[in-house]
Amino acid sequence: MVLYKPENKHVTKLFDLSGKVAVVTGGARGIGLEVSKGLAEAGANVALIYNSSTTAEQTAAEIAKENNVTVCAYKANVANQQEIEAAINKVVQDFGKLDIAVVNSGVTSNIPAENYTVEQWRKIMDINLDGAFYTAQAAAKVFKTQGRGSIIFTASVSANLVNVPQTQAAYNTSKAAVVHLAKSLSVEWIDFCRVNSISPGYIVTDILDHHPKEWREKWLEMIPARRMADPYELKGAYVFLASDASSYMTGADLIIDGGYTLP
Template structure:
């Protein structure tokens, strides 16, 4: 009987992303004047670094950032990969479509999209304004879909691709003392969206969703200073990356 032989002699080769092109959207925050801003920061930045460490070329998608080009250059130099920054507003369907098409043209293809944008607000549910509710849904849900949709059009033509959504543990539990019903609802919707797209797009790409726990990034500045830290296990973005990197890379390899 002929036994199957491993394709790679070293097991870590199975997790090598060398030659892959990954695009990652950045986290968003509310500025002091109530506007939405975001870029090469937080979890998105750490995921970009992590995938570059695994060998992938990186495209950082940011909405507003003075440092995105510098961050991309640092990632490229540190990991001997290609990296570049592209400006786009994930809330705008045509804008994110434009950016992702630019990335595919510049890099020659697109293998991976990480839909990571998100904002939160500390707001009693009875006090949400139409604008506050809409802003959160537009970034967290609409933006996630528009990002994945634009990438999927490329993946369908290529016949391959990977989509990863960043949801949240808040998709399945109620955070206390944070009052963030809109954020929680939007992330629960992202989880269900990922399930739907995984079925619809099964012929040409893989769709997955990760739900990180409590990560201390500047997105949490909207919450009270204590933020419930006394009763919650918090971690820094890099700590999250150490935990999530293996999961992400596993989902992005050909061995799944």
Template sequence: MPLYKPSNPDIHVSAQFSLKGKNAAVTGGVRGIGLAASRALAEAGANIAASIAKEAGVTVKAYQASVDKKGEIDGVLKTIASDFGSLDIVVANAGIASHYSAEEYTEDQWRKIMDVNLDGAFWTAQSAGNIFKTQGHGNLIFTGSVSAILVNVPQKQAAYNASKAAVVHLARCLSVEWVEFARVNCISPGFIDTDMLTVHPTAWRDKWFGMVPAGRLCDPNELKGAYVFLASDASTYMTGANLVIDGGYTLP
């Protein structure tokens, strides 16, 4: 079976971006990038399994699970699919960061990052993939990071960088393995103005601004269009891609 093709690819481009009637789940969807993604999908017409303000004409329900616990995330995604009648879109977005010198990482510090950022992304993907395979269709979007393709400075975060590099390649692997029943893509943001960044020292932020050609942080809502694009029929021939949105940070 070939990669999914819409029955009418000639429809107006505005209709290609519509998610009306689709059902979506977003992990880590209550703040930051995840919240922006949840709102975007809802605004495009999708029913959302995440805790956000309700959009007119769509269903919004909140669910809770720890992505690093395989049984929990699998159970919740199955429940969502049952409650909504199907599960068309899953955004594997949940993630955490920490900053330690590589020679000083404890086993627990390293494991915590990998448990959430990599293992949690995989357990989310595995559960979604099984649902998609049964349905015969689905769309999986990972939230990666520019940290997957460069080494951030001045902060030291080998574990975070390694976890995100693994997620980007995981997306590529699954896009090939699951091509008959799902599309799999990745969005890799640069420096986004979320709680994760506001806790960092001013000296770090000044350093970043000097390295980003755009000269500013990205508002999370500036990512909304990218999530809708990948979730919609506007990108039906795109799978295995890593969409970098970073204000030019990775270019110089």
């Protein structure tokens, strides 16, 4: 087999996801929520996978109604290989197939490196790296049977630089590993799926509310765009990588950061 090649279509049709089935981990809040909305807006049926959200079912129903597609919520802990694989398989059973997997679940912490406990370090790696792999692995098994699919990892600009003034060695390391994991899998799985990653910069989500005001002021000084992004500004990139518009793109890492990594 070789990398799937779609027929030549009108460019607007290349972005159309009508009839496709997508799964989004961490899909009920933050970046994942906007990705779920974007995929649904492009015509995809979407499965939101969540772990702690109390509003996932309601969110799924709202997205479905607004876009006239099917959207369902599934609870699973991505750090548990059997649990996330069972959730992915349930999605395939319910929807009949799987075309797109957005591996988006993630957590962060701000701890001086010399003070990490084993538990604190492992929590970051369990979700951000191990959970990312388990999710991709489960999706790839489906794609291998079907013959095609698209996997999109949510990484971070922290994979390419060291953020300041916060201390987050574990998070940075996990995201750097995710970028290289995506590249590795893109080669190994070339016959049956494309694998790419997106590395967002500073995005306005609830997680930023936990950081001191002076940190945010420092970050804004360092961003050439002089503002942070709203989560919806990322959804177009995810639709692009999910669609036939990026049919020859695999192993790439799209940095979307308002120029933060450039100076």
